[in-house]
Amino acid sequence: MLLAGLTALFAVSAAGPGAAQPIDVFEVRDVAVDVTAETAAKARELALVEGRKLAFRRLLERLTLRIEHKGLPDLAAEEIAPYVNDFSVAEEKTSAVRYLARLNFRFKHEEIRGLLNDLGFSFAETVSKPVLVLAVFQDAGALILWDEPNPWRDAWAARPARQGLVPTLLPLGDLKDIAAIGAEQAMDGDLQRLNAISRRYGASDALVVFGVLRVEAAQSRRVLEVYFTRYGKQLREQTEVMSFSQQENETVNGLLARAVEELTFVVEDNWKRDNIMQFERSGVIATVVPIARLKDWLDVRARLAGVAVVRRAEMVLMSRSEVRVNLHFIGDRDQLALALEQSDLRLFEEGGQWKLGLFGAPPKGKS
Numbered sequence: 574m575l576l577a578g579l580t581a582l583f584a585v586s587a588a589g590p591g592a593a594q595p596i597d598v599f600e601v602r603d604v605a606v607d608v609t610a611e612t613a614a615k616a617r618e619l620a621l622v623e624g625r626k627l628a629f630r631r632l633l634e635r636l637t638l639r640i641e642h643k644g645l646p647d648l649a650a651e652e653i654a655p656y657v658n659d660f661s662v663a664e665e666k667t668s669a670v671r672y673l674a675r676l677n678f679r680f681k682h683e684e685i686r687g688l689l690n691d692l693g694f695s696f697a698e699t700v701s702k703p704v705l706v707l708a709v710f711q712d713a714g715a716l717i718l719w720d721e722p723n724p725w726r727d728a729w730a731a732r733p734a735r736q737g738l739v740p741t742l743l744p745l746g747d748l749k750d751i752a753a754i755g756a757e758q759a760m761d762g763d764l765q766r767l768n769a770i771s772r773r774y775g776a777s778d779a780l781v782v783f784g785v786l787r788v789e790a791a792q793s794r795r796v797l798e799v800y801f802t803r804y805g806k807q808l809r810e811q812t813e814v815m816s817f818s819q820q821e822n823e824t825v826n827g828l829l830a831r832a833v834e835e836l837t838f839v840v841e842d843n844w845k846r847d848n849i850m851q852f853e854r855s856g857v858i859a860t861v862v863p864i865a866r867l868k869d870w871l872d873v874r875a876r877l878a879g880v881a882v883v884r885r886a887e888m889v890l891m892s893r894s895e896v897r898v899n900l901h902f903i904g905d906r907d908q909l910a911l912a913l914e915q916s917d918l919r920l921f922e923e924g925g926q927w928k929l930g931l932f933g934a935p936p937k938g939k940s
Contacts, residue, residue: 598635598698598881599658599685601628602736604676616672622650625660628678629653635737636689636696638845639838646692656684690852697845698881699912701739702777704803704840705770707759708743711785718756719746725784728829737841738848742774749773767804777914778805782836786825794819797832803840815839847911850881851904858906859889860920860929862896870896872931876916882909898929 604627606620626648633645658679665674689696710717710725717723730743744750753773754766759781767779782801789796796819802812817832819825864870870891877886877900885901902909910920917932 597679598700598738599632599680599682600677601631601635601680602677603663604628604631604678605674606676607671607673609671611670613667613669613672616670617667620672620674621660621676624674624676625650625653625657625678628660628676629656629680631736632678632680632685633689636685636698636845637694638696638842640842641694645694646688656680656688686850695849697738697848698850699738699844699848699915701844702915703740703742703775704778704780704805705742705744705774705776707754707767707770707779707781709756709759709781709783711783716756716760718754718759719751724826724829725782728826728833729782731830732833732837735837737837739841739844741780741837741840742776744770744774762802762804762810764804778803780804780840784829784832789818795825795828797828799832799836801836801840803843813839848882848908849904851908854905855884855901855903856906856909858900858902858909858920858927860898860900860927862898862929864894864896869931873918873929876918876931879916880912880918882912900929 604624606624606627608616608620608623610616610619629648630645634642637645658681660676660678663675663677665672667673686696706729707718708723708726708729710723718726726743726746750770750773753770754763758766759779760783762781767781771777771779780801780803782799784797784799786795786797788794797817799815799817800812801815802810804810815832815836817828817835819828823831862870862873873896874886877883882902882904883900884903887899887901888896889899890897900909906920913920913929914932918929919932920927920929922928
């Protein structure tokens with residue numbers, strides 16, 4: 574029988590030894606500033622004000638749907654200050670009148686949530702596990718994934734880095750990738766091969782983006798048609814179609830780059846809609862966490878700390894083989910399961926009970 578005094582250890586907010594720390598969605602990193610003023614000290618002061626405003630805007634855009642970005646509050650630097658938890662400076666350079674740096678800001682969770690709620694904005698906080706992008710291009714009737722040239726894949730590789738809720742990865746295109754999946758198999762949604770190549774890069778889902786260029790003779794311009802599908806464990810597969818017409822004086826590479834930027838926003842918005850924080854809805858689910866040792870529970874508890882929709886994990890009972898926990902959450906059960914999956918936690922029903930465990934963990938009693 575475990576000592577009763579151990580119970581005090583199991584607050585959800587604490588992290589177990591060696592556990593992976595959750596990503597802080599309220600942290601904005603690598604805000605570049607470059608300011609010139611009459612003195613270096615003044616330039617630094619102005620740069621910190623500018624960086625704070627840029628980081629605040631990026632955070633609000635990260636959490637909210639793009640359709641609402643135009644309506645986001647434009648606060649003065651002194652109005653933003655109460656929402657900042659702390660900041661750090663990297664790559665700092667100064668001259669007599671110039672200040673350059675990259676700034677990292679951490680914002681206060683509850684204060685930001687309160688601001689967006691008070692202003693009536695819908696927002697999401699759950700960060701998706703990485704998504705692997707497979708860019709298939711049709712050229713002269715042939716499907717291209719790994720072969721060169723593939724300007725569609727190049728456009729995805731050249732896109733600017735973003736700190737959104739859906740981190741994306743591009744495969745290397747080496748011999749292992751070529752052996753893992755081909756263009757036709759990606760287009761057919763071969764789940765076995767898609768899952769295999771996703772696992773190679775530590776991604777949970779695969780995003781197949783198929784682009785085909787055609788000529789619109791009447792307008793003497795190119796049109797890019799894109800079909801994209803996200804394949805994953807929890808999300809329902811659904812192919813979406815978008816079309817992009819070449820603008821005046823726009824190159825083909827410019828057209829492809831614009832389409833990539835737009836699709837990135839669409840993928841982000843789709844994820845946010847599935848994970849909107851529904852504060853008006855709440856629930857409690859009684860779960861059993863099978864364990865073989867104390868560390869099993871510590872690992873689960875540490876991951877629960879990073880799940881935005883879990884408001885509280887109330888431990889009811891602990892024995893050598895299981896921990897019984899009441900999960901207090903917002904939203905519905907499907908949203909809870911999806912959010913848990915992003916922290917490598919699996920919620921499933923077995924024998925009339927809801928169980929919670931790590932993905933890939935061996936069944937109880939096995940090693």
